[in-house]
Amino acid sequence: MDPLILLQNWWQELNKTSLVNPILFFLLFLSCLLYLFKATTRKKLNLPPSPPKLPIIGNVHQLGAALHRVFQALSEKYGPVVLLHLGNSPTLIVSSAEVARDIMMKTNDAFQQRPQTMAARALFF
Numbered sequence: 001m002d003p004l005i006l007l008q009n010w011w012q013e014l015n016k017t018s019l020v021n022p023i024l025f026f027l028l029f030l031s032c033l034l035y036l037f038k039a040t041t042r043k044k045l046n047l048p049p050s051p052p053k054l055p056i057i058g059n060v061h062q063l064g065a066a067l068h069r070v071f072q073a074l075s076e077k078y079g080p081v082v083l084l085h086l087g088n089s090p091t092l093i094v095s096s097a098e099v100a101r102d103i104m105m106k107t108n109d110a111f112q113q114r115p116q117t118m119a120a121r122a123l124f125f
Helices: 003-017 022-040 067-078 097-104 118-123
Strands: 081-086 089-094
Touching (some): 067 081, 067 089
Antiparallel strands (some): 081 089
């Protein structure tokens, strides 16, 4: 059979049962289409290497009692700059003094120009 005829028959049967309103069906289809469009057009961020993480807790499950040994193993595997997700917040771990000096220099505006929040102003008054 022709697929168009099958689709028309399916649509007629769907309208006969009146379980699904065509407007709701259209809105569901449109929301799925928008979600797929948004998922495919996300910008790829240039982030440092990171070990695989779990959805809610991030990399907390990989931390142990001896944090210095965990960080050393991560820096040997991923390099001197590692991005860990501790819960929902990303944390940058720097294990090299030279890289830390480069990051903390006052000429690197990307790390120095952080927005001031009301809470920070109140705490550090």
